Amino acid sequence: MPTRGSPLMHGLIASPFLDDFLILRPGSVSGIKLPHRHWLELQRATLCPDWLVGAVRRRWPDLDLTGRPLAGTVLIRPQSPFGYGRASYELNLGCNYDCEHCYLGLKKFEGLSWPDRERLLDIMVEAGVLWLQLTGGEPLIDKLFPDVYAAAFERGMMLSISSNGSRLANPAVLDLLTTHRPYRLTISVYGATAESYDGLTRRRGSFAKFSRGLAAAHEAGLPLNLNLIVTEHNAHELDAMTALAERYELPHHVFSNMSPTIYGGAESLPAQSREYLRKRKPFTGCSAGHTFFHVDPHGMASICKVGRDPQIPLMDEGVKGLARLGGIADGLLLRQGGCTGCGLQSTCGTCMPLVTLYRKAKAPLSAYCQH
Structure with missing residues (x-):
């Protein structure tokens, strides 16, 4: 899909988060908390430090940073004085x-x-x-x-x-x-059949599009979560919507x-x-x-x-x-x-x-x- 400019293909993000410092991986729900001294070290490093190589290997065994330059591998975000995370x-x-x-x-x-x-x-x-x-x-x-x-x-x-x-x-x-x-893709579910789903969305064919997309x-x-939306219109299909989520083995609310x-x-x-x-x-x-x-x-x-x-x-x-x-x-x-x-x-x-x-x-x- 064409976009404006070429996205930076970093594998990891090093970022302040409120009072902490984190190493995160796009698409992963897990991360690594850094001590402040390691955060400061990353500001000066040119190669991935040994402690980072080891910590990343333990958290994500498929990712080996040995000998890799920090630039282009880890995107280091600046600290902010405003306190929003x-x-x-x-x-x-x-x-x-x-x-x-x-x-x-x-x-x-x-x-x-x-x-x-x-x-x-x-x-x-x-x-x-x-x-x-x-x-x-x-x-x-x-x-x-x-x-x-x-x-x-x-x-x-x-x-x-x-x-x-x-x-x-x-x-x-x-x-x-x-x-x-x-990090997460949350999809709303409006029914378990075309009759119920299309009736709630008031768009014919919407259930078929949702089913193909899911x-x-x-x-x-992709990291999926499902929100099962229960209304007067589709409440009778709650068990079927739950079964849909369980069939895909997806977390649902x-x-x-x-x-x-x-x-x-x-x-x-x-x-x-x-x-x-x-x-x-x-x-x-x-x-x-x-x-x-x-x-x-x-x-x-x-x-x-x-x-x-x-x-x-x-x-x-x-x-x-x-x-x-x-x-x-x-x-x-x-x-x-x-x-x-x-x-x-x-x-x-x-x-x-x-x-x-x-x-x-x-x-x-x-x-x-x-x-």
């Missing part, structure tokens, strides 16, 4: 499906130009982002997805993709992902709690299956806004995909704008409104930004408050 980037809000439960609401095929996307990736690197999730909409239908993916890989990011899998059988997509392996990605050995749209709309809520509504674990806080952030298709940064307001225009403010996210997060995560007097807050499983969306949607308390 993870981010998600919504390439666009467009999708080739029209799922009844979708939290995106109105799906628009809009996004940054290539120069701005490239600048956005540089801002993320400067912020310290090591793990980057590429999402949408459906990211694989974005015309600039190959360029974004290759450029992020070249910058030493560990990439994960959230997809409906409909484009994974495309040879060019498979070539890109097998040559530059992602089979192709599995055969290519069941998602049954639907949320309002990102605009606070209620149109996604009727799809929720009350039978499979799950009690959430107590919400005890998260790293949103402090070590993690989300970026929408227009380069607007927020604490997460749910708490999108207020936002920071990264194309205008650059990486320094992220310094305001921590304060925004602290404000958004405080219990507000009718929740402030609740004596059961410590066992509540719904974060405040999500509560705010439910309130905007005028959802009944039973949809988000377990008390």
Whole structure:
């Protein structure tokens, strides 16, 4: 698949991550933690040091660094004063499906130009982002997805993709992902039969595309996870969806709690299956806004995909704008409104930004408050 420029073919990434220093391998879930002195040594080395050769051989026996130059073998990322380790980037809000439960609401095929996307990736690197999730909409239908993916890989990011899998059988997509392996590829599953799956996505033929994509990605050995999406429409096929995941021997998670749209709309809520509504674990806080952030298709940064307001225009403010996210997060995560007097807050499983969306949607308390 053609991309802008030639991606750097590094085999390993040496990177700060929050307070640690790590050696990571694209496509691998394991890694090596470095002492600070070894991190400093890598800044000066020209050949792979003996301690690195040994540590890598123990972690990945198929990888021998003996006598190899450090440059071109290990991509060494700079330290960042901003303290972010993870981010998600919504390439666009467009999708080739029209799922009844979708939290995106109105799906628009809009996004940054290539120069701005490239600048956005540089801002993320400067912020310290090591793990980057590429999402949408459906990211694989974005015309600039190959360029974004290759450029992020070249910058030493560990990439994960959230997809409906409909484009994974495309040879060019498979070539890109097998040559530059992602850390994780998460595919949503909307049913176990064409009738159920196509009915939920409201696109005829979508189950066939998903099935081909899943089979192709599995055969290519890509690191797959499945999200089994349970709605009123397909709940009767949960056992069959689980069997599908087990047949491929893939890790899978069941998602049954639907949320309002990102605009606070209620149109996604009727799809929720009350039978499979799950009690959430107590919400005890998260790293949103402090070590993690989300970026929408227009380069607007927020604490997460749910708490999108207020936002920071990264194309205008650059990486320094992220310094305001921590304060925004602290404000958004405080219990507000009718929740402030609740004596059961410590066992509540719904974060405040999500509560705010439910309130905007005028959802009944039973949809988000377990008390």
